[in-house]
Amino acid sequence: MTRAKIPDQGRETEELLAEMASFEEGDANWRSGRTWSLVYHAGEEHSALLKRAHALYASTNALNPIAFKSLKRMESEVVEMSAELMNGAPGVVGTMSSGGTESILLACMAARERAGVRRPEIVAPKTIHVAFEKAAHYFGIKLRLAPIGRDMRADVRAMKRLMNRNTVLVAASAPQYPHGVIDPIEDLAAIAKKRGIPFHTDACVGGFMLPWIEKLGNDVPKWDFRVPGVTSISADIHKYGYAAKGASVVLYRDMSYLRHQFFVSTNWPGGIYASPSMAGTRPGGAISAAWAAMMSMGEDGYMELASKALEATKRLRAGIDAIPGLRVLGDPPLTILAYASADPDVDIYAVADQLEASGWSFDRDQNPAAIHCTVNANQLEFVDEYLTDVRCAVAEVKAHPELIGQGSAPMYGMMARLPLRSVVRKSVLDVMEGLYGSKGSIDLNDLGAGEDSGLLMRAARRYGGRVLGLLNHLDARRRR
Numbered sequence: 001m002t003r004a005k006i007p008d009q010g011r012e013t014e015e016l017l018a019e020m021a022s023f024e025e026g027d028a029n030w031r032s033g034r035t036w037s038l039v040y041h042a043g044e045e046h047s048a049l050l051k052r053a054h055a056l057y058a059s060t061n062a063l064n065p066i067a068f069k070s071l072k073r074m075e076s077e078v079v080e081m082s083a084e085l086m087n088g089a090p091g092v093v094g095t096m097s098s099g100g101t102e103s104i105l106l107a108c109m110a111a112r113e114r115a116g117v118r119r120p121e122i123v124a125p126k127t128i129h130v131a132f133e134k135a136a137h138y139f140g141i142k143l144r145l146a147p148i149g150r151d152m153r154a155d156v157r158a159m160k161r162l163m164n165r166n167t168v169l170v171a172a173s174a175p176q177y178p179h180g181v182i183d184p185i186e187d188l189a190a191i192a193k194k195r196g197i198p199f200h201t202d203a204c205v206g207g208f209m210l211p212w213i214e215k216l217g218n219d220v221p222k223w224d225f226r227v228p229g230v231t232s233i234s235a236d237i238h239k240y241g242y243a244a245k246g247a248s249v250v251l252y253r254d255m256s257y258l259r260h261q262f263f264v265s266t267n268w269p270g271g272i273y274a275s276p277s278m279a280g281t282r283p284g285g286a287i288s289a290a291w292a293a294m295m296s297m298g299e300d301g302y303m304e305l306a307s308k309a310l311e312a313t314k315r316l317r318a319g320i321d322a323i324p325g326l327r328v329l330g331d332p333p334l335t336i337l338a339y340a341s342a343d344p345d346v347d348i349y350a351v352a353d354q355l356e357a358s359g360w361s362f363d364r365d366q367n368p369a370a371i372h373c374t375v376n377a378n379q380l381e382f383v384d385e386y387l388t389d390v391r392c393a394v395a396e397v398k399a400h401p402e403l404i405g406q407g408s409a410p411m412y413g414m415m416a417r418l419p420l421r422s423v424v425r426k427s428v429l430d431v432m433e434g435l436y437g438s439k440g441s442i443d444l445n446d447l448g449a450g451e452d453s454g455l456l457m458r459a460a461r462r463y464g465g466r467v468l469g470l471l472n473h474l475d476a477r478r479r480r
């Protein structure tokens with residue numbers, strides 16, 4: 001395998017672009033509506049606008065707002081529009097960041113700085129986005145995760161029990177990613193407020209969807225700045241805000257919270273340095289494309305897409321509920337849902353393999369094992385086709401119990417259920433090394449099957465089917 005190298009002579013623009021376009025061939029088929037994750041697509045016309053808006057400022061850098069007043073203006077307006085949408089008073093402030101994870105990292109770090117306690121802790125339900133675990137890992141914070149109820153929402157009493165003098169932040173989601181349900185934000189924020197603890201609503205996926213669903217006349221529990229105890233919110237414009245990737249906002253009730261997010265160095269030989277977020281260089285294109293997305297979409301555009309996505313989700317949910325052997329988890333009120341097996345003879349990861357073979361892309365949840373769908377407006381016309389494939393997949397899995405031991409099902413099943421999490425972690429690290437090591441040590445088309453894909457994954461492929469079959473039946477007996 002030859003190693004990539006900068007060509008001796010620069011290549012022709014058109015030839016290069018054509019070659020790059022061909023790289024896309026093996027990618028998830030997101031334009032066609034067969035991808036239930038990762039991409040939020042508002043149509044080709046909107047994509048074309050994003051590209052042009054991004055290109056206008058692609059080389060600019062928002063690290064210096066004085067040098068790029070244009071970017072400062074657009075970032076401020078994006079923050080203001082977001083704060084207004086989330087019912088923030090004029091004192092609500094914030095910044096843009098590169099995405100949900102960065103917004104969450106910033107909110108956690110600012111809460112830690114503000115509190116100034118020696119052993120900082122954050123309390124959240126176990127369904128909170130993994131970016132909180134990352135923040136805890138990066139910033140030396142202890143993350144205390146509370147159990148959830150049968151409805152998959154945060155258990156308020158369990159969360160309350162975990163709060164103490166070291167708690168620098170309480171957090172919950174609107175909605176959480178794994179099952180698309182909204183945590184009881186009002187109750188949790190009230191408890192946090194009473195104890196003088198800041199409260200963060202992670203609305204990364206819901207921030208630019210929930211307001212439209214509410215405006216469409218649906219009942220939506222309160223989660224934004226209307227809730228008195230909510231002190232910060234993360235919301236991603238690159239999700240249902242339909243911006244180009246790399247755009248999120250982190251908002252705070254007032255400057256007394258935001259100021260702890262800023263980084264200032266006064267002694268560096270390169271000069272006095274001040275930066276509002278994690279990144280040094282802050283890509284102007286992400287800011288300009290986010291501004292353009294909001295301006296061109298307008299309330300009417302967002303409402304139309306929200307209404308279609310909601311309709312698609314309702315149909316999807318009704319269709320899944322009607323398939324014997326499957327059940328939707330919780331009562332997801334918006335455009336994200338997950339469905340699991342309700343029959344020991346239906347291994348959901350084996351169903352997932354069948355669906356993937358039919359060209360659908362999606363995420364797999366664990367504990368409980370489930371198939372995850374993030375629904376976009378452009379999927380309205382594909383829901384029936386998808387449901388037909390789900391029905392076929394379930395029938396196939398029931399008719400062929402040996403499928404539980406084939407494809408990726410045993411690997412996902414074992415990875416989710418093995419009690420020795422350190423072994424799972426080591427195995428995943430092996431895969432990461434394979435992915436980011438020298439080219440070719442892992443074949444992306446056959447992840448988990450290759451010789452270098454980790455001992456656990458190889459064991460899962462060999463024995464996983466039998467182990468999972470047994471575990472499924474034990475589960476079923478326990479439920480009876």
Ligand SMILES: Cc1ncc(COP(=O)(O)O)c(C=O)c1O
Binds near residue numbers: 099101104176236
């Ligand atoms: C609820 C929630 N929070 C945070 C994130 C992290 O966002 P990102 O992937 O942009 O870092 C996600 C991503 O799906 C999410 O659903």
